[in-house]
Amino acid sequence: MNQQEPLLEVDGLHTGFTIDGDMHYAVNNVSFSVKPKEVVCIVGESGCGKSVMSLSIMDLLPKHNGKIDKGAIRFQGRDLTMLSDKEMNHIRGRDISMIFQEPMTALNPVLTIGFQMDEVLMNHTDLKADEIRRRSVSLLDQVGISRSDQIVNEYPHQLSGGMRQRVMIAMAIACQPKLLIADEPTTALDVTVQAQILELIQKIQDEVGMAMLLITHDLGVVAEMADRVVVMYAGQVVEDTDVDTLFHDPKHPYTKALLRSIPRMDEKQEELDTIKGIVPSLKNMPQQGCRFVDRCPEAMDKCREIDPQLGEEAQNHAVRCLLYDASFPNEQKQRGVGS
Amino acid sequence: MTQESTEYLLQVHELKKYYPVRGGLLQRRVGDVKAVDNISLDLKRGETFGLVGESGCGKSTAGRTITRLFKPTAGSITFEGKDITKLRGSELRSLRQDIQMVFQDPYASLNPRQMVGSVVSEPLVNYGYGSEAKLKDEVMQLLERVGLPADAYYKYPHEFSGGQRQRIGIARALALKPKLIVADEPVSALDVSVQSQVLNLLKELQEEFNLTLLFIAHDLSVVKHMSDRIGVMYLGNLVEVADAEDIYRDPKHPYTQALISAIPQPDPRKKSDRIILSGDVPSPQNPPTGCPFHPRCPKAMPECSADKPQLKEVNRDHRVSCLLYE
DSSP states (O other): OTTSOOSEEEEEEEEEEEETTEEEEEEEEEEEEEOTTOEEEEEOOTTSSHHHHHHHHHTOSOTTTEEEEEEEEEETTEEGGGSOHHHHHHHBTTTEEEEOSOHHHHSOTTSOHHHHHHHHHHHHOOOOHHHHHHHHHHHHHHTTOTTHHHHTTSOGGGSOHHHHHHHHHHHHTTTOOSEEEEESTTTTSOHHHHHHHHHHHHHHHHHHTOEEEEEESOHHHHHHHOSEEEEEETTEEEEEEEHHHHHHSOOSHHHHHHHHTSOOSSSOOSSOOOOOSOOOOGGGOOSSSOTTGGGOTTOOGGGGTSOOOEEEEETTEEEEOGGGOTTSOGGGOOTTOOO | OHHHHHHEEEEEEEEEEEEEEEETTTTEEEEEEEEEEEEEEEEETTOEEEEEOOTTSSHHHHHHHHTTSSOOSEEEEEETTEEOTTOOHHHHHHHTTTEEEEOSOTTTSSOTTSOHHHHHHHHHHHTTSOOTTTTHHHHHHHHHHTTOOGGGGGSOGGGSOHHHHHHHHHHHHHTTOOSEEEEESTTTTSOHHHHHHHHHHHHHHHHHHTOEEEEEESOHHHHHHHOSEEEEEETTEEEEEEEHHHHHHSOOSHHHHHHHHHSOOSOTTOOOOOOOOOSOOOOTTSOOSSSTTTTTOTTOOGGGGTOOOOOEEEETTEEEOOGGGO
């Protein structure tokens, strides 16, 4: 498993937006990889760049001001950033597909469910018209939609949020993709419906044998779904490890604080741990040093001067923090002298 | 009665809120959306009562009807021993001093053209506590108390982050020193790290000002953290009411059990036995007969579709509406 070639390799990705004539990086030097059949979760709070990263992979950035500035996105060895629009269209929806947070805005309200599903199959397969419709209906069956033969003739507004997300999943797996990118797929759903959808995604992932990049802010969903977790903060990867290590031996002060700040069902807590302050906005990003320094309970003076690098803390466990930087002398690692 | 009214700040009895559905050529009333269909609850002084449920279960409508922002269709609301169900005009206006709300969306609930100082002092000015200038010190103290910098007074809402805006909303609700605050999803628009800041603040303030809090949210782990007692709503009905710990440790209603099992736990070593409910919440315009939960209930019995269960005490301070316990 460890020796396997990665299916997706994001390498030094810089994605920026032009604001008032200046380039600001929402994704700043992000690297990680996804192996075949692996579920990788990208977790972070709003504004940490996780959605921009997924849009970069799909080449769906807003054309007028967003662009990939540096870095490579290798999918099965091919650099997606070098492909023409036509080549990318061929990959998008067939080899890599995506489901979005808000299934209502992702579906076209004036076209029937069947029409929108047929379109995917029409573009990416050689099936004949009548076969296409039959395949659409069977896909709806596969995602657990009853009366699928009638649903194909209905419009998105006639379905509930959970049903729409099922339709999105059916469309996404129509061509048996090798990679599914799911950007907050259950955030808009109620918790009992979320449980249905997560179970469905797990089942489908298993059946299709695809890898998945799951983007979420919900650490509960991460614990449920992930094999591997990439924690992002302010456009950078701060920690990257397997799911068990992340929850039971987190290293980065941000990851630790994030885990402590969620209310636990199984414990009675008087007070929740908090992270002071807020995520810096794109325009107010610190130019030097660690981006978490102002909120970090373990900050040191050096943290303001040195840009920490994402280094291997242990095998399969990378952390971006001076505390775990071997090149930084141990005696200087006095905690809490910053701020 | 007098003793009861001192223990309970708020008593809600068989409260209903229906919205008419109109149709046809003459726009006649053809049906009702039963947003709140018969809920009864009592709030003790100084406690936090959590109201939890999924979208469309009527929890927000219940909150707004209790604060009399909406007119109840039926039932009664008693606040400090006084029936406030039918208050109007100046009496209703003076009631608002004692009952305040904190809203979900900190972006929509603040006037973008109003300076924060003026937002927070407005309730005080409205109720004749003096002019804005005279109240400035008091408002500044209030802003400081909720954790905002002193210069916040002269700034506009857009200059603040979501968490800070929610603090402004809390300061505004506190300004009149109310007895009851109804907080409707106060943290659901916030990130976890900021959410915990706001939750801690609400808890501190509650103790400091001896507030009674009706805390409405969809996230059971947040509600459990905040509340002394919890009421679980489904399709306009309260299906279970108990102590916060009891709800989690010993949920009785099949819906509560499913709701708790559905919450993903932030620990990969704890894989819970999940109860997956089928289908979606039915429309409150056309609720199922009998128990509102029976079409999705894994433990449904034939009689569940015929008889509507009532909220009954099964253990001390633990009430459930389910035929399994009757």
